Amino acid sequence: MATLVQAVRMALHVGEERLGVTDIFGQDVGPPLGGVFTATQGLRTAWNTPLDERGIVGMAMGLALAGQKPVAEIQFCDYAFNTIDLLKLCGNTYWSSAGDWNVPMTLMTPVGAGIHGSIYHSHSFDAQATRIPGWKIVMPSQPRDAYGALLSAIDDPNPVMVLLPKALMRARAESEAELIPGEPDARELRARIDAPIGDRSAWVPDWPDTPIEQLPIGKAARLREGTDVSVVTYGRLARVAMRAADQLRAQEGLSVEVLDLRWLHPYDWDAIAASAHKTGRVLFLNEDTEITNFGEHLIRRTCEDLFADLKIAPRLHAGAHLPGVGLAEPLEAASVPTMASTLEAIREAARAPEVGRSLRDVPRVVRRAPVVDYAIDPRELAGHAAHRDVFARSLRYR
Amino acid sequence: MLEGRVLEERLIRMQRQGEGYFWIGGPGEEAFNACVGLLMKQGQGLDYDYLHAHYRSSATLLALGAPSIDALRQMHNVKTDPYSQGRNFVGHFSKREWNVAPITSPIEVQFSIAIGTAHAQRRHGGEGITIVQGGDAGTAEGDFATCLVWSSRPNAELPILMIVTNNEWGISTHASTQHGEKNIADRGKAFGIRTAICDGNDVESAWFALEEAMRYVRNERRPFLLQANVSRLYGHSSSSGSNYVESETDCLNVLADKLAARGFRSPDETKRLREQIEASMRAWYEQVITEPKPDPEDAFDFVFADKNHVGGEA
Ligand SMILES: Cc1ncc(C[n+]2csc(CCOP(=O)(O)OP(=O)(O)O)c2C)c(N)n1
Numbered sequence: 210m211a212t213l214v215q216a217v218r219m220a221l222h223v224g225e226e227r228l229g230v231t232d233i234f235g236q237d238v239g240p241p242l243g244g245v246f247t248a249t250q251g252l253r254t255a256w257n258t259p260l261d262e263r264g265i266v267g268m269a270m271g272l273a274l275a276g277q278k279p280v281a282e283i284q285f286c287d288y289a290f291n292t293i294d295l296l297k298l299c300g301n302t303y304w305s306s307a308g309d310w311n312v313p314m315t316l317m318t319p320v321g322a323g324i325h326g327s328i329y330h331s332h333s334f335d336a337q338a339t340r341i342p343g344w345k346i347v348m349p350s351q352p353r354d355a356y357g358a359l360l361s362a363i364d365d366p367n368p369v370m371v372l373l374p375k376a377l378m379r380a381r382a383e384s385e386a387e388l389i390p391g392e393p394d395a396r397e398l399r400a401r402i403d404a405p406i407g408d409r410s411a412w413v414p415d416w417p418d419t420p421i422e423q424l425p426i427g428k429a430a431r432l433r434e435g436t437d438v439s440v441v442t443y444g445r446l447a448r449v450a451m452r453a454a455d456q457l458r459a460q461e462g463l464s465v466e467v468l469d470l471r472w473l474h475p476y477d478w479d480a481i482a483a484s485a486h487k488t489g490r491v492l493f494l495n496e497d498t499e500i501t502n503f504g505e506h507l508i509r510r511t512c513e514d515l516f517a518d519l520k521i522a523p524r525l526h527a528g529a530h531l532p533g534v535g536l537a538e539p540l541e542a543a544s545v546p547t548m549a550s551t552l553e554a555i556r557e558a559a560r561a562p563e564v565g566r567s568l569r570d571v572p573r574v575v576r577r578a579p580v581v582d583y584a585i586d587p588r589e590l591a592g593h594a595a596h597r598d599v600f601a602r603s604l605r606y607r
Numbered sequence: 608m609l610e611g612r613v614l615e616e617r618l619i620r621m622q623r624q625g626e627g628y629f630w631i632g633g634p635g636e637e638a639f640n641a642c643v644g645l646l647m648k649q650g651q652g653l654d655y656d657y658l659h660a661h662y663r664s665s666a667t668l669l670a671l672g673a674p675s676i677d678a679l680r681q682m683h684n685v686k687t688d689p690y691s692q693g694r695n696f697v698g699h700f701s702k703r704e705w706n707v708a709p710i711t712s713p714i715e716v717q718f719s720i721a722i723g724t725a726h727a728q729r730r731h732g733g734e735g736i737t738i739v740q741g742g743d744a745g746t747a748e749g750d751f752a753t754c755l756v757w758s759s760r761p762n763a764e765l766p767i768l769m770i771v772t773n774n775e776w777g778i779s780t781h782a783s784t785q786h787g788e789k790n791i792a793d794r795g796k797a798f799g800i801r802t803a804i805c806d807g808n809d810v811e812s813a814w815f816a817l818e819e820a821m822r823y824v825r826n827e828r829r830p831f832l833l834q835a836n837v838s839r840l841y842g843h844s845s846s847s848g849s850n851y852v853e854s855e856t857d858c859l860n861v862l863a864d865k866l867a868a869r870g871f872r873s874p875d876e877t878k879r880l881r882e883q884i885e886a887s888m889r890a891w892y893e894q895v896i897t898e899p900k901p902d903p904e905d906a907f908d909f910v911f912a913d914k915n916h917v918g919g920e921a
Contacts, residue, residue, distance in 0.1 A: 229918075232726075259760070263719050264753040271723015271737075274708055275653060276917050279723070294713055295720075304909045306701040306709040307692035311912035343910060366915035 210388060210395045214378040215402060216352035217248045217317070219389065220359035221280060222416050225254045228363045232272055234258050235265055235282030243404055245284055246319060246378045250404045251414035262288055266295040266316065270302075273314040278363060283318040285326075286334035286372065293337065299368045300343025315362040316370050320348070321445050321496055322534045322545045323376025330375070331534035331541070333497035335444070338370050339473050339506070345426060346473040348372040350447035352380070353387045354471055357424030364423060372473075374445040383451075391419040429477035431484075435466035438559040439484040441507065442494035443470040446546055450494055453551045463559050473503060481507065482515055489520030492558040496545040499527040520563040526554035608637040608810075609877075611666035612859055613884045614675045615841070617892055618682050618697055622845045626896060627682040630849055632698050633663035635840035636772055638858035639807035642814045643770070644670025646821055647738065649705055653731040657706040657724040659717035659739040661772065662698040664710065671705055676891040685898040686905065693901040703917070715741055715748035718769070722757040725765035729828060736824045740770040744777030746791050758830035759798040766828040768820055769795075772807060774839035778847065795832035807835030808858040811865075 211219065224230035232254055235244070239257040243250030258265055262283055269281035283289040289296075296316075303311045322331035338346045345367055349355040355373065362369035381395070382388055392398060401415040432447060433454040440450045447469040454465035466484050470476055485491045491511055493504035504525040511523045526546050528534070534544040546554070615634040622630035633640055644667040648656045660667060665678055677689050678700075684693040690701045690709075701709035708720065721739035728735045739754065758765040771791050775782045788794060792802040801823060805816030813835060820831045838855035842848050866872040872880075914920040 231730075259756050261749075261753055261756065263749060264722065264757050267716070267719025267721075267750070267753065268723045268726060268757065271720045271725070272727055273723070274720070274917055275657065275724040275727035276919060277723075277727050278918070295716060298711055298713065298716060302709055303912050305691055305694050305699075305711075306703075306909075307688075307690070307694060308909040308912070309690075309701045309703045309916075310709055311914075311916050313915050313918060345911070366912040366918070366920075 210381045211352045211356075211392050211398055212379045212381055213349070213352045213355045213373070214246050214248050215398060216356040216389060217359055217373065218250060218252070218402060219392070219416065219419050220356045220363075221249065221252055222414075223360060223419060223421060224278075224280065224363040225252060227421060228360065229278045230254060230280055230363055231277040232256065232279045233282075234268065234279070236260055236284045238282050241409055244282065246373075246375070247403070248317070248373070249282065251402060251412070262292045263295060266292045266299070269314040269316065270295065270299050270312055273312045273368075274310055278313060280315040280317065280359075280363065283316065285330050285332070285375075286318040286320045287329045287332040289318055289334060290337070293341075296341050296344070300341045302343075303367070304343060311366045312368050313366045314368050315359070316368065317359070317373060318370070319375040319378070320372045321374050321376060322541060323374070323445055325536060325538075325541070326375065326534070327536040328533035331545075333495070333528065334372055335473055335495060335503050336497040336501060338372065339503045343368065344474065345369040346372065347424065347471060348374065348444045348473060349424070349471060350374065350377060350444055350469055351387055352382050353389050354424055354430070356389050356419070357422050358471070360421055361423040361426055365426070372444065376445045377448065380448065389419050390422065391417050393417055424471065427472045427475040427477055429471055429480040430469045431466065431480070432469050433465060433467040435464035436488060437464040438490040438492060438555060439466045439468060439481075439488045440492050440494055440555060441468045441470060441481055441484070443473065444495065446494050446496055446551065449546070449548055449551050450555075453548065453555055457552065457555060461556070463556070465555055465559070478510070481511070485511060485515045485523075486518045489518055489563075490558050490561070491519070491523040492554055493523065493525045494527070494546060494551065494554070496528045498530045499525060500530045502527050521558065521561045522564070524554065524558050526551065608641045608666060608859060608862065609881055610675060610884050611637040611641065611669050613881065613888050614665060614669070614678055617888045618678065619841060619845070619849045621679070621682050621892065622849070627684065627697060629696050630682070630845040631662050631696060631843070632841075633665045635774065635838035635855065635858065636663050636807065637666040638810045638862060639772065639813040639835045639837055640664055640666035641670045642810065642817050643667045643738065643740070646814070646817050647671065648734060648736075651704050651706060652735075653728050654733050654735045655706050656735055657708060657721070657728070657737045659708045659721040659724070659737070660700065660710050661717075661740045661742060662696070662710055662712070663742075663772065664700065664740065665698060668700050668702075668707070671707070673700070673702070675888060676895060679891055679895045680898065683895050683898070684900065685895060686901040687898050692905065715745040715750040717741060718748075718750040718754035721767060722754060722765060725758065725767040728766050729763070734825050736766045736768060736821065738768045738770065740772060743771055743773040743775060743782055743791055744780065744785075746771055746794070747785065755794060755798050755800065755832075759800055764829045766824050767830045768824045769830065769832045771832070771834045772837050773834055774837050776839055776843065778843045790834060792832055792834035795830075800830045800832050802832045802834070804834045804836065807837035808856045808861055810858070810862050
């Protein structure tokens with residue numbers, strides 16, 4: 210039974226042998242270490258880079274433009290923040306060149322708290338990532354999903370970001386159904402694909418034969434079925450929500466539905482809408498800081514599009530808007546959702562009094578095509594001095 | 608060169624007349640940039656040269672064979688603009704067919720991206736190289752250091768020609784107030800990177816320096832850093848007035864004087880040639896201003912690709 214990080218490694222192996230991956234690279238990604246989380250041990254195309262995140266992202270972009278298939282790793286997402294303008298550029302290259310250059314690259318990076326990582330190994334990246342158009346973004350919580358996510362990312366002609374929950378790197382599948390087809394049992398797998406301790410210069414992995422099984426882009430997974438309340442989550446907290454749902458069902462008789470979004474962009478709106486329609490109570494759950502959080506976007510859309518289905522206002526349980534996740538356990542527990550706080554948030558959402566029907570009885574929002582309205586007619590500008598502030602006359606949309 | 612200048616003057620005029628929102632471009636760099644275009648190994652894919660250029664590279668594109676009218680189209684942000692279909696500022700070229708990577712507004716990022724095409728070419732072998740170009744002020748960005756470090760990794764040296772077109776200005780900040788290094792090219796030396804400095808206002812100096820640098824990168828498969836000293840003839844951009852700067856050396860005059868002195872072309876012939884090009888440019892301009900703008904719904908095109916174009920899917 211593979212751990213999540215072993216699943217990533219197996220997928221990368223399939224990627225380089227069967228999907229044309231040319232380069233897997235990043236800090237300490239090549240031999241001897243094979244990645245600080247071991248995600249890249251034993252891979253044929255893995256190599257070490259200078260300690261330069263901008264160089265890593267730029268290298269991936271350039272390789273992609275040159276028709277290669279790169280997979281780049283940023284060692285911790287905490288250190289990806291100095292690459293954000295390159296990530297933006299990567300996301301806008303196909304668009305700004307009007308379809309001339311697509312950028313087929315995969316960027317993977319460990320995210321989130323839960324490993325006592327202190328201020329700079331506990332950051333989340335989902336709020337940042339979902340602010341960057343032109344990327345597909347996936348955050349798996351299960352080994353088989355991680356395996357498929359990597360293969361989908363590699364096969365896609367666009368930039369795809371794979372956010373790997375740090376705390377789940379050693380997590381295993383919860384049931385037989387979630388095994389990767391062809392994977393051997395845990396002990397055998399370890400013997401075959403984990404690098405030995407000590408000198409590993411002569412070591413070669415013995416890869417199991419696993420298929421090209423992709424994770425359908427934009428499709429959520431229903432981890433628990435329920436009728437009282439919907440929890441829409443992803444990453445590390447998907448597993449917390451699953452356990453919370455089991456406990457609440459067993460001990461308090463609550464029927465909790467848990468949706469693991471998996472893809473943050475494009476995301477599975479149909480699944481969210483169907484679940485909200487059924488329960489009328491939606492709790493969005495993630496561990497990024499709560500202000501300008503991806504869950505806030507989902508709440509906005511839930512209010513606009515699904516208002517008539519709701520029994521309570523949709524809620525968000527997320528990280529506190531603090532400058533960091535502190536190292537001491539009480540500090541970390543105060544910064545990001547825990548099992549206890551998640552149980553409480555679900556209970557509250559399930560039991561909050563239903564708001565009156567009159568409030569919800571409003572017409573559905575119909576989306577309009579954008580209408581262009583020039584703030585200034587460009588014709589009026591003829592003959593004016595050249596050095597006016599050009600940006601003031603930008604297009605206004607309403 | 609001459610067409611490059613006439614093009615830029617037309618673009619400046621279009622901006623002033625409200626036929627475009629912003630002008631930035633390459634007057635003053637024509638001598639050097641035309642040589643880049645003429646000496647590049649032009650084509651698509653790893654066997655040809657990749658160009659990661661600066662927003663002052665119009666003369667390079669013209670030397671490669673790009674029609675001036677397409678730059679006018681980008682200035683007027685019409686849908687027929689082949690580089691961005693009205694999405695980007697003028698001078699932001701992109702042409703996959705010739706390995707011209709999209710030119711972008713953020714300064715110096717091309718120096719981080721270029722190492723990727725160069726890495727692919729190192730592995731591929733052959734003659735193709737990567738050329739990356741930017742201004743002098745931009746070398747203070749980390750991306751320039753990225754390029755120095757990544758192109759000179761032991762046993763992984765990259766076939767990359769780094770070019771710094773040095774006009775001594777950022778926007779309004781002079782290099783002498785911010786930079787302690789004597790020459791930008793010297794920064795290559797610490798990495799064992801071969802360097803040279805040329806007079807980018809002089810076609811001959813530019814041509815021979817580029818030819819030598821390209822030959823070295825092509826054959827040795829190692830990096831080279833070339834500093835070309837150039838003029839900035841119309842200021843930074845339309846936001847700084849875009850007026851002709853009399854005190855700067857004009858590369859067109861340098862060339863015209865040489866051509867006349869050596870009996871290749873008289874001043875009168877040069878004048879007539881300029882008038883011919885100006886007439887064509889006016890006609891192209893008149894055509895462009897009748898062409899349609901993109902529709903609002905066009906904004907939603909090209910967010911995601913469904914084919915791997917760069918990977919060869921048609
Ligand atoms: C990263 C970034 N910072 C700031 C700017 C604004 N800006 C545009 S051009 C410019 C000056 C660039 O000078 P240089 O690199 O010497 O190139 P030149 O324009 O002189 O050719 C500045 C500061 C920018 N476009 N990108």
